[in-house]
Amino acid sequence: MESILRQHRSKVIGLALVVALVVVLLVTGQKGALVIGLSTGSAYGLLALGLVLIYKSSGVFNFAQGEFGTVALFALYLLDFHVPYWVALLGALVVAGLMGFLTERIIVRPLFEAPRVILLVATAGVALLAIGVEIWLATSTGKPIAKAFATVDRVTVLGVQISDQRLWLIATLVVLAVLLGLFFTRTNLGLAIIGASQEPTATELVGISVRRLSSFTWVLAALLGGLAAVIIIPDGGSFGPAIMTTQYLIPAFIAAVLGGMTSLPGAFVGGVLVGVVQSVATSAPIFEDIPGTKSTLVLFVVLLGVLLVRPQGLLGKGS
Amino acid sequence: MRRAVTVVVAVGVLAAAACGQKAGVAGTGGEGGDAGSGTSAPTTASVGASTTVAGGETTVAGSTPDASTPDASTPDVSTPDVSTPVGSTEPTAAAPEVGPFEPGDNDAAGVSDNEIVIGIHAPVTGASPVPQQSFDLGKDIYWKFIAESAPDQLFGRTVRVVFRDDEFNPQRAVQVCREMVEQEGAFLLVGGGGADQITACAQYANENGIPYLSAGVNETVLADLDTYFSTSLTYAQQAPLIIAQLQEEGFTEAALVVSNTPSFDDAFEALKAAAAEAGIGLLYENRINKDASPAEAQTVVQQLKDAGAEAVILLASPVVYVLGLAPGAANQSYAPVWIGPGITSGLNQVAAIGCPAVATGKFYSPTPALAGVDELDPDYNAAYAQFVGTDPPADDIGLQLWSLNKAIGLMLAATGQELGRAAFMNTLVTTPEFDNGIYAPLQYTVEDHFGGTGAYLLTTDCDAKQYVTAGLFEAG
Numbered sequence: 001m002e003s004i005l006r007q008h009r010s011k012v013i014g015l016a017l018v019v020a021l022v023v024v025l026l027v028t029g030q031k032g033a034l035v036i037g038l039s040t041g042s043a044y045g046l047l048a049l050g051l052v053l054i055y056k057s058s059g060v061f062n063f064a065q066g067e068f069g070t071v072a073l074f075a076l077y078l079l080d081f082h083v084p085y086w087v088a089l090l091g092a093l094v095v096a097g098l099m100g101f102l103t104e105r106i107i108v109r110p111l112f113e114a115p116r117v118i119l120l121v122a123t124a125g126v127a128l129l130a131i132g133v134e135i136w137l138a139t140s141t142g143k144p145i146a147k148a149f150a151t152v153d154r155v156t157v158l159g160v161q162i163s164d165q166r167l168w169l170i171a172t173l174v175v176l177a178v179l180l181g182l183f184f185t186r187t188n189l190g191l192a193i194i195g196a197s198q199e200p201t202a203t204e205l206v207g208i209s210v211r212r213l214s215s216f217t218w219v220l221a222a223l224l225g226g227l228a229a230v231i232i233i234p235d236g237g238s239f240g241p242a243i244m245t246t247q248y249l250i251p252a253f254i255a256a257v258l259g260g261m262t263s264l265p266g267a268f269v270g271g272v273l274v275g276v277v278q279s280v281a282t283s284a285p286i287f288e289d290i291p292g293t294k295s296t297l298v299l300f301v302v303l304l305g306v307l308l309v310r311p312q313g314l315l316g317k318g319s
Numbered sequence: 320m321r322r323a324v325t326v327v328v329a330v331g332v333l334a335a336a337a338c339g340q341k342a343g344v345a346g347t348g349g350e351g352g353d354a355g356s357g358t359s360a361p362t363t364a365s366v367g368a369s370t371t372v373a374g375g376e377t378t379v380a381g382s383t384p385d386a387s388t389p390d391a392s393t394p395d396v397s398t399p400d401v402s403t404p405v406g407s408t409e410p411t412a413a414a415p416e417v418g419p420f421e422p423g424d425n426d427a428a429g430v431s432d433n434e435i436v437i438g439i440h441a442p443v444t445g446a447s448p449v450p451q452q453s454f455d456l457g458k459d460i461y462w463k464f465i466a467e468s469a470p471d472q473l474f475g476r477t478v479r480v481v482f483r484d485d486e487f488n489p490q491r492a493v494q495v496c497r498e499m500v501e502q503e504g505a506f507l508l509v510g511g512g513g514a515d516q517i518t519a520c521a522q523y524a525n526e527n528g529i530p531y532l533s534a535g536v537n538e539t540v541l542a543d544l545d546t547y548f549s550t551s552l553t554y555a556q557q558a559p560l561i562i563a564q565l566q567e568e569g570f571t572e573a574a575l576v577v578s579n580t581p582s583f584d585d586a587f588e589a590l591k592a593a594a595a596e597a598g599i600g601l602l603y604e605n606r607i608n609k610d611a612s613p614a615e616a617q618t619v620v621q622q623l624k625d626a627g628a629e630a631v632i633l634l635a636s637p638v639v640y641v642l643g644l645a646p647g648a649a650n651q652s653y654a655p656v657w658i659g660p661g662i663t664s665g666l667n668q669v670a671a672i673g674c675p676a677v678a679t680g681k682f683y684s685p686t687p688a689l690a691g692v693d694e695l696d697p698d699y700n701a702a703y704a705q706f707v708g709t710d711p712p713a714d715d716i717g718l719q720l721w722s723l724n725k726a727i728g729l730m731l732a733a734t735g736q737e738l739g740r741a742a743f744m745n746t747l748v749t750t751p752e753f754d755n756g757i758y759a760p761l762q763y764t765v766e767d768h769f770g771g772t773g774a775y776l777l778t779t780d781c782d783a784k785q786y787v788t789a790g791l792f793e794a795g
């Protein structure tokens with residue numbers, strides 16, 4: 001029993017955390033926060049999956065992850081005028097993937113040997129460039145955007161309606177977290193990506209092109225960013241330049257860090273945790289008297305608390 | 320552990336840069352540069368004190384002169400007398416009254432024999448942007464119109480407008496205001512939107528004796544600035560109108576959601592006081608983050624719904640309203656009446672991108688809706704077509720700018736040929752009222768620079784994806 005627990009320590013910790021959180025929220029009357037945290041946090045989690053993917057494979061904090069999503073939104077918005085919605089959605093994902101590919105080819109690959117901090121700044125540059133182009137070509141004001149599923153009242157949990165669009169988001173996140181987890185542990189390609197991030201020279205020596213793997217990873221991460229955007233943002237009905245960066249990137253980073261930065265299921269858990277914390281910080285009476293951006297304040301306290309106890313994050317593996 | 324710390328620091332730096340209360344709103348205020356202590360006479364010519372500076376009747380348009388009984392069922396905005404053409408003022412008919420302002424070192428900066436420079440700032444990028452194209456196109460239509468139709472109104476001078484994007488950031492607002500004054504030579508400054516940015520720039524203007532005008536926002540801080548003048552009701556002044564409207568619609572309870580910027584503190588208190596005085600119960604109160612996260616907005620919506628609020632008094636940025644609260648409520652099959660003060664939430668852009676989630680929104684505005692403005696001022700649409708064209712068509716941001724510039728035009732004309740900052744401000748506080756035919760008349764005194772006297776109530780028409788005028792209501 002002890003060895004099993006030790007072997008699945010991360011999963012046990014994650015499960016224990018989830019159970020404890022649910023109990024605390026139900027006991028304190030914050031049941032709504034649980035559902036809101038799940039539905040909103042799923043968006044953070046999906047974006048965080050892309051962040052973890054890049055970090056896991058290349059050790060880079062990708063500040064352009066949000067803009068992969070925003071660019072996909074613009075593509076969806078434009079294509080929706082000309083082709084059926086689902087075709088437009090697929091087109092938007094292609095555009096996101098293409099942006100990821102170009103980012104890797106033009107920015108990341110030439111800086112492959114540079115210190116990671118240089119790449120971090122470079123990805124921030126990509127994000128700023130994308131935002132500038134979005135404002136330049138489309139102006140900074142909002143635009144309406146259609147959603148795939150219009151029904152909002154099919155499912156109600158603990159008094160909170162979950163729209164079909166959000167159900168789609170949650171299902172997508174769960175499926176992707178599991179599939180990507182399996183991909184990185186059970187497939188040769190996934191193992192090669194992990195190997196390339198940890199021992200690039202050795203990986204090359206066994207005949208695997210590290211650079212080709214890098215392209216694949218960036219495209220996959222961009223697709224995840226695009227997917228997050230085209231599912232979650234249309235649920236609000238409108239969008240504007242930089243929306244994924246300004247509204248979702250920071251919570252997604254926090255979700256990734258909370259989850260362990262290298263753990264794909266951790267991104268999911270972290271995303272939900274961030275959503276729940278933000279919701280509880282808004283609604284719980286104990287935080288009522290905190291002035292200013294109390295949800296951000298509480299969120300960072302939680303983040304620091306978790307990292308003090310578990311520096312590798314909730315589901316991350318120690319170095 | 321080192322990697323974890325690095326991650327925290329990186330995320331923290333990013334968050335610090337992107338989130339949180341914008342600094343620079345309060346605390347930089349000083350005494351007005353050129354404003355005197357209030358007793359000595361100005362050395363430049365002051366203003367004719369006629370009650371009708373231009374543009375006709377002092378009566379406010381609309382059918383409801385008493386704010387306590389607003390008549391929202393009367394959408395017809397009856398036309399005030401705007402038959403007085405521009406340039407028909409008689410600004411040289413000087414009958415000086417004493418104003419408190421004395422000329423400073425740069426009293427006539429921005430004014431030459433043939434030009435007056437006006438600086439406008441507004442957020443066209445940042446967290447709560449308004450369309451830059453609308454500002455670019457609309458900022459000087461009125462001045463072009465005047466130059467062509469009434470070139471003598473400003474004594475042979477034309478007006479050059481310089482515009483800067485303040486990026487929805489108070490520090491940036493101060494920076495661009497300084498640029499407009501020091502590099503472009505602006506005679507006066509105008510705030511196009513955003514309470515925090517207006518407050519920050521108005522403080523800078525006050526420190527340098529520069530007249531500063533904006534639509535009414537907060538009273539806190541601004542009430543202490545000698546050179547600040549509002550051109551419409553402040554948020555706090557609109558509180559009785561909002562509560563009266565709720566009563567008119569039969570609400571006995573409501574919820575109150577106000578952004579947690581200090582600039583809105585006075586409005587928050589005024590709304591609570593007005594509700595208490597009118598016997599409207601507040602089911603829920605919240606100071607929502609200025610840049611509320613999606614989870615926070617959704618939580619507030621859930622609390623509003625759980626509280627059973629059928630009407631929500633809202634004072635927040637359009638981004639929080641359109642991206643967070645309204646769609647969040649729609650996703651919960653919850654459709655309260657959203658009602659509030661302010662300008663930006665009442666812009667057609669909000670209806671265009673927010674419908675159908677914002678279908679129950681109604682907001683007060685210093686100008687009527689674009690539809691029907693011809694009844695009040697037939698010149699706007701015609702001038703827009705003449706100087707801009709029909710693509711893009713005239714919009715309500717252009718109308719806001721037109722109305723503001725028209726009011727400023729009256730003020731400049733009333734000041735007379737010897738134009739200086741002190742004379743301009745003395746004119747404002749000694750002239751009984753300025754009526755541009757669109758705004759409710761503006762009335763300033765030496766003690767009270769919040770000049771608005773009424774506001775239009777705009778309701779959302781999601782079929783047309785625009786706002787329509789429900790009526791014009793006088794304050795107090």
